[in-house]
Structure formats: structure tokens, C-alpha cells
Amino acid sequence: MGLDIRSVGKKGTDNATDAEIGRHAGGLSIQRHLTAAGENPLDSVTYELRDSVIQNPDGSVVFELRGAEVPKGWSQLASDIAISKYFRKAGIQGDPNRGEKSVRELVFRVAHSIREAGERLGGYFATKADAENFEAELAYLLVHQRAAFNSPVWFNCGLYQRYGITGAGGNFAWDPQKDVIFNTKTAYENPQCSACFIQAVDDDLMSIYELVRAEARLFKYGS
Numbered sequence: 051m052g053l054d055i056r057s058v059g060k061k062g063t064d065n066a067t068d069a070e071i072g073r074h075a076g077g078l079s080i081q082r083h084l085t086a087a088g089e090n091p092l093d094s095v096t097y098e099l100r101d102s103v104i105q106n107p108d109g110s111v112v113f114e115l116r117g118a119e120v121p122k123g124w125s126q127l128a129s130d131i132a133i134s135k136y137f138r139k140a141g142i143q144g145d146p147n148r149g150e151k152s153v154r155e156l157v158f159r160v161a162h163s164i165r166e167a168g169e170r171l172g173g174y175f176a177t178k179a180d181a182e183n184f185e186a187e188l189a190y191l192l193v194h195q196r197a198a199f200n201s202p203v204w205f206n207c208g209l210y211q212r213y214g215i216t217g218a219g220g221n222f223a224w225d226p227q228k229d230v231i232f233n234t235k236t237a238y239e240n241p242q243c244s245a246c247f248i249q250a251v252d253d254d255l256m257s258i259y260e261l262v263r264a265e266a267r268l269f270k271y272g273s
Contacts, residue, residue, distance in 0.1 A: 077176040080183040084190045091190035092154050095121040102133040119152035121193060132156060136204035142213045153193065160199065161189040163208030171226055206241035206271055220267060242271040
């Protein structure tokens, strides 16, 4: 799950090495540097409605979504990428015509779902307050473009947890209770959040074809 950190620090002045994140026996203790308790980090930017229209060189329209809510400080290119690639377009709460229309929804889906996973898997956060601090700081970093995840996180993370979207199975996931890898029945209950994998291949025809099959499965959700 790649995360591109650009400039992390208290109000943009401290270095990332100044972050006061301590390891405790019961999980991580996370201090706030960019946010304040009781304030929604997604309200820390000004939003505006924008249209996103992606065209071919001949002028034909590949994608169009009008009236999407994005932070005013985001460039049109950043807006187009988020809207055309990362917004979930359909299937929210089972409605085939309902998709994400705001960066607020996108960032909340990702940040809250990662926080929930840390709590559900156990031991990641020392207290509930630390989990809340983590989510708030992460949401702030994302909405202010101080950090950016790799594409599979934006594509897949939180679709099941927030919207009930399942998708087809066929991937693999880890069962922390049994400590085994299992074949998933749904795509998004245990979402693929990485795109870069190094796979072994033998110098024979069947191994090469097996590699092609595995790569196709990875890239279905990873790019």
C-alpha cells in the first residue's frame, strides 16, 4: 500500500521525523500535529463544484462528470484524476445509479476504513482516541495533498465497509484468526490495496502462462 509523503509536519513547518508516534504494548499512541480534537479535517479546506471532461485527441468524450465537489486548491488535473479514476461511479448501497460526487466521500471512505481495519485486526492503536487521531491526521494529509496513496487504495479500499459493494471473488487474503491465506468470495471485503508484486517464473511454457494469469488477476484490481 504505497503512500507518497510530500511534506508532513505540524502546520507545514516540522519535519516528518518530529512526529511523536510511540510504540506501546497495547498499540500505537498517535499525537495530533495537523488537526484538533472535535474538528473535522475535511472541513479545513474550501470546496467548489467542478466539471471533469476527459477527451480523446479527436475531441470525442471518454468520461464526463459535472458538478463534482473538490477542494478549491486542487488543480484541474488532480481533480480529473480523482473524479475520473478514483470516484466510485455506481453501486453505492446497491443503487446502480449512485456514485461518489465529492472528494469528501473519497477521502472519508479511505481514511475511516483504514482506521477501522486497524481496530478490527487488533493491537494497532493504544486507545480509541489514538485511532481517532490517526484517522484525522490521515484525512488531513490526503485532502491537503500532503500525501497520496497508490491507485489500488483509492480504487478498492472501503467500498465494502462504507457502501456494501462486494464484487466478484478470486483473489486471496489473510485470515488473522486462523493465520492462513484463503481464496476470497468477494473482491472488496478484503480489498487489494497494493499494485506492485514480484512473482517468480520458471523457464518453461506452463510457468510463463501461469504468470500471465496471475498478473492479469493482480492488475484487475491493482491498476
